[in-house]
Structure formats: structure tokens, C-alpha cells
Amino acid sequence: MNATEKQDDLAEPAAERREAMRLLARATRAELAAAWQAIADKPEVAAVRGPETGLVMVRGRIGGGGDPFNLGEATVTRATVRLSSGEIGHGQLLGTDKERARFAAIFDAIYQIPAHRPAVEALHRRIAARLLAEDRLRAEETAATRVDFFTMVRGED
Amino acid sequence: MYVAVKGGEAAIANAHRLLADRRRGDRALPAITIEQVVEQLGLAVDRVMAEASLYDRSLAALAVRQARGDMIEAIFILRAYRTTLPRFGSSQPIDTTKMKIERRISATYKDLPGGQLLGPTFDYTHRLLDPSLIGDELVAEPARKEPGEAVMRVSDILDDERLIEGDGEMPEGHVAGDLTREPMEFPMARDLRLQALARGDEGFLLALAYSTQRGYGRTHPFVGEIRIGEVEVELDFPELGFAVSLGTIRVTECQMVNQFKGSASEPPQFTRGYGLVFGQSERKAMSMSLVDRALRTDEFGEDIVAPAQDQEFVISHADNVLATGFVEHLKLPHYVDFQAELDLVRRMRREYEDAGNAGDRKEAAE
Numbered sequence: 001m002n003a004t005e006k007q008d009d010l011a012e013p014a015a016e017r018r019e020a021m022r023l024l025a026r027a028t029r030a031e032l033a034a035a036w037q038a039i040a041d042k043p044e045v046a047a048v049r050g051p052e053t054g055l056v057m058v059r060g061r062i063g064g065g066g067d068p069f070n071l072g073e074a075t076v077t078r079a080t081v082r083l084s085s086g087e088i089g090h091g092q093l094l095g096t097d098k099e100r101a102r103f104a105a106i107f108d109a110i111y112q113i114p115a116h117r118p119a120v121e122a123l124h125r126r127i128a129a130r131l132l133a134e135d136r137l138r139a140e141e142t143a144a145t146r147v148d149f150f151t152m153v154r155g156e157d
Numbered sequence: 158m159y160v161a162v163k164g165g166e167a168a169i170a171n172a173h174r175l176l177a178d179r180r181r182g183d184r185a186l187p188a189i190t191i192e193q194v195v196e197q198l199g200l201a202v203d204r205v206m207a208e209a210s211l212y213d214r215s216l217a218a219l220a221v222r223q224a225r226g227d228m229i230e231a232i233f234i235l236r237a238y239r240t241t242l243p244r245f246g247s248s249q250p251i252d253t254t255k256m257k258i259e260r261r262i263s264a265t266y267k268d269l270p271g272g273q274l275l276g277p278t279f280d281y282t283h284r285l286l287d288p289s290l291i292g293d294e295l296v297a298e299p300a301r302k303e304p305g306e307a308v309m310r311v312s313d314i315l316d317d318e319r320l321i322e323g324d325g326e327m328p329e330g331h332v333a334g335d336l337t338r339e340p341m342e343f344p345m346a347r348d349l350r351l352q353a354l355a356r357g358d359e360g361f362l363l364a365l366a367y368s369t370q371r372g373y374g375r376t377h378p379f380v381g382e383i384r385i386g387e388v389e390v391e392l393d394f395p396e397l398g399f400a401v402s403l404g405t406i407r408v409t410e411c412q413m414v415n416q417f418k419g420s421a422s423e424p425p426q427f428t429r430g431y432g433l434v435f436g437q438s439e440r441k442a443m444s445m446s447l448v449d450r451a452l453r454t455d456e457f458g459e460d461i462v463a464p465a466q467d468q469e470f471v472i473s474h475a476d477n478v479l480a481t482g483f484v485e486h487l488k489l490p491h492y493v494d495f496q497a498e499l500d501l502v503r504r505m506r507r508e509y510e511d512a513g514n515a516g517d518r519k520e521a522a523e
């Protein structure tokens with residue numbers, strides 16, 4: 001069973017959390033700090049693990065779709081936190097930014113508390129909207145460089 | 158063999174202080190920032206990441222600055238840094254079919270789904286020095302256009318007709334090797350060779366790739382497809398029971414399509430070479446795919462007649478950190494070795510002269 005199939009089988013809450021973590025991994029420090037600022041009655045946060053920086057071996061596939069091979073490593077920073085109410089949150093993202101990883105873990109944790117869900121979902125929507133706009137812009141800039149080649153006729157006639 | 162020596166501490170400290178001064182250069186000029194290196198010397202940063210085998214744009218930029226722009230020194234510094242970090246795990250294999258395309262070209266099909274997308278390329282520039290870049294002239298925003306249909310993989314077009322070999326399967330039960338954990342051994346499986354090539358020196362691989370085109374292990378290549386863009390990196394999270402996306406990295410992929418080949422068991426079909434490199438590194442990805450194909454002699458029963466086909470030669474010498482380490486170690490103190498050699502040459506010279514050769518030389522001089 002490959003990864004895609006595995007993800008498709010995920011139950012709804014797991015799929016939701018997975019998407020939330022995908023967005024948090026891309027959040028800017030400013031987005032995270034502003035969202036944290038806006039949260040009233042912040043829960044107490046204790047560090048369980050990290051934030052710590054390490055490596056993930058990025059794998060590719062031979063020929064693009066064949067068997068895996070090790071392409072090279074990437075820096076990854078991760079954090080795990082526990083809220084005073086018991087929820088555990090994980091944050092992990094490419095790069096070495098410990099503050100972003102810690103915030104990502106906090107928002108993963110408070111996402112599990114119904115009272116905080118609307119605020120966290122608003123953060124998710126802001127990140128998603130920014131990513132969509134960035135992707136859209138890049139796709140449009142790339143599309144403007146599309147060529148139509150003409151093959152010149154060879155020969156004398 | 159070199160030997161330990163004592164002394165020179167003050168000279169070394171002063172040399173490093175001088176290095177820091179020369180690195181900073183004229184203090185009347187502003188210091189360049191890491192962000193400036195990332196944004197404005199992005200392809201230098203990409204090369205350092207690819208050959209250090211560590212994806213981190215900021216750290217690679219720092220290494221470039223620290224090394225005063227000496228690429229192999231920067232690669233060495235970043236490679237050394239990675240040894241200080243623990244490994245959290247291995248990602249899910251990246252899926253280049255889902256790449257957010259920034260450039261995609263094919264030399265085998267003029268019209269293909271998704272089209273030829275040039276992206277930010279040096280191709281078709283005239284390679285004339287541009288005086289406008291001496292200053293800081295306003296640069297126009299890029300043009301924009303409605304994106305067209307999805308980009309499909311060129312190898313899939315040929316695969317529809319079964320005219321090309323598959324992507325590349327290893328024997329049943331094979332676990333991908335890791336050069337950073339196991340010593341090199343030959344013969345080396347293709348997955349390990351690809352890891353070595355992906356971090357190999359661009360100049361070395363370029364020269365080998367060029368040699369295959371000039372007849373030293375010819376492979377009759379066509380660029381099936383080159384694509385550059387961002388892909389997601391996903392890591393399994395056992396605590397949660399699913400893989401989590403950590404963000405995206407930019408990679409360059411090259412699918413080289415090579416001359417058809419048939420055997421008793423296989424019908425005639427195109428074969429392939431594969432290149433995959435961190436960052437925007439088209440020359441490197443193309444070179445890698447040419448060398449990958451050249452090294453697959455055992456799979457196609459080809460004779461090894463050229464350097465690019467000799468895996469021990471290619472893989473053992475592709476790593477510029479290893480290469481520079483061994484070449485540059487020659488400047489370390491070899492005083493004892495050299496004294497022994499000096500004694501030997503003096504003795505041989507005495508014996509040579511004692512045997513009457515000195516007289517011959519005198520006559521010749523007269």
C-alpha cells in the first residue's frame with residue numbers, strides 16, 4: 001500500500017488534523033504570532049520535546065515513479081507541547097526556525113479544544129488563502145512563458 | 158603520510174583574523190546579508206545545497222558568505238554541519254508528478270499536454286554582459302497568463318505505447334542503501350549510485366556527460382523532459398498514524414530518453430537515464446541522467462569501454478568534499494616523509510655517480 005492510498009483511508013478527524021498540520025508547517029512567524037496574540041484566555045503550554053532541529057532524509061524515486069532512493073537530507077525542526085488541559089500538539093517543519101515549530105505545536109494542540117477551534121480555523125484559512133494566492137501567481141507567471149514552437153520545413157522546395 | 162606538528166598557534170590565529178578581514182572587504186561598503194544571498198545568488202545557494210546534500214537555503218547562503226564565494230569550501234562547511242544533527246527519519250518518496258511546475262521543457266515532443274514552459278531560464282539570452290545590472294535599475298514585474306492544462310509526464314506518453322522501459326525497479330525486497338551510513342562497495346546498486354550522483358560535483362558530472370556525447374560510452378540521448386518546481390516533503394508520524402507535510406522543496410528532474418535496445422526477452426524499446434537534484438540545477442540534472450544511463454552497463458549487457466561507464470571510477474571520484482580533502486591534504490606537513498625521500502634520492506644519486514656516470518656527463522658537456 002503506498003502513502004497516497006494510506007492517506008485517503010484516513011478517518012475524517014485525522015485527515016482534518018493532517019491538513020491543519022500541513023498548513024501550520026507553512027505558516028510565517030508573523031501569522032503565528034498574530035494569531036496567538038488574538039487568543040483570549042491562553043492555556044498554559046509545557047514543552048514535552050524540543051523545539052529541536054535535526055535531519056530528514058528526503059527520498060526520490062528512480063525514474064520518477066520507480067523504487068525509492070535517498071536523494072539528500074533537509075533540516076527539520078520539531079516541537080511537541082502539552083496544554084494544562086492535557087492535549088498534546090506536534091509541530092514540524094522544514095528549516096531551523098524553533099519559534100515557528102513551537103507555535104505550530106501549540107496551534108495543533110489547541111485545535112483539539114472546541115472553544116479555540118474557530119480561532120485556529122481562521123488561522124488555517126488565512127494561511128491557505130496566502131498559499132493559494134502564491135501558487136496562483138507563480139502558475140500565471142510560468143504560463144506566460146509557454147511557447148509554441150514552429151518546426152521549419154527543411155529542404156529545397 | 159603527514160605528521161603532527163606543534164607551534165604556530167599565534168600565526169594561525171592571525172591568519173584567521175586576516176581571513177575575516179578579507180572576507181568582509183572594504184568596510185565602506187555594506188555587508189551582504191544572508192537574505193540577499195538567498196534572493197539574488199539563488200543558484201549558487203542551490204548548488205551548495207545539492208552538493209552538500211543538505212536542503213536549507215539559509216544555511217547554504219551562510220556557507221557561501223563564510224566561504225567568500227568558494228563553492229567547494231561552502232559545500233564542505235555545510236556537509237560538516239549536517240554531521241552535528243540527529244536524523245529524525247526518512248521522508249515519503251517525493252512525488253514529482255505533483256510538482257508545482259516553474260519550468261518544463263521537452264526536446265522529444267513539440268506539442269505535449271501542459272506545453273513547453275520556459276520559466277526563468279538563461280536559454281535564448283545572448284550571454285552579453287548587461288551594464289544595467291551595474292546599478293539598481295527598476296525590474297519589471299513578470300508577465301502573467303491564465304494557466305493551461307495540467308502537465309503530464311513525457312515518459313508516460315511513450316509508456317502508453319509500451320515503447321520505453323519502466324521507471325526503474327530494484328530487485329524484490331531491496332532496501333534503498335544510504336551512502337551516509339554505509340561504506341562504499343562495488344558493484345553498487347542503482348539506488349546508491351543515484352544518491353552519489355545527486356550530491357556529486359557538477360563539473361565532474363558535466364565533463365563525464367560530455368565525454369559520453371563525444372563517443373566515450375555513447376548513449377544516444379534525447380531530453381524527454383526537464384522539470385523544475387516545488388514538491389512536498391512528507392514524514393511519517395507514528396504517534397499519529399499518518400504522514401505529515403513538512404513543507405516544500407524545489408527540485409530539478411531530468412528524464413533522459415536513450416537509444417532503443419532489445420534483447421531475447423525484451424522487445425526493442427527506449428531506455429532511460431534519470432536525474433534529480435535539489436534546487437534549480439538543470440545542467441547538473443542533465444549530466445546526472447546521462448551518467449546514470451552510462452553506468453547501467455550491467456543491465457543492458459554493454460561493454461565497459463569508457464570512463465563514464467566505470468562505476469567505481471565515477472562514483473569514487475564524484476564527491477568534491479572527498480576529492481578536495483585528499484588533494485588538499487598534500488599541503489599539510491609531510492616533513493618526515495619528505496626527509497626520507499630526500500635521503501633516498503641523495504643515496505641513489507651517490508650510487509649513480511660512483512658507477513662512473515659522472516664522467517660520462519662531463520664528456521658530454523665538453
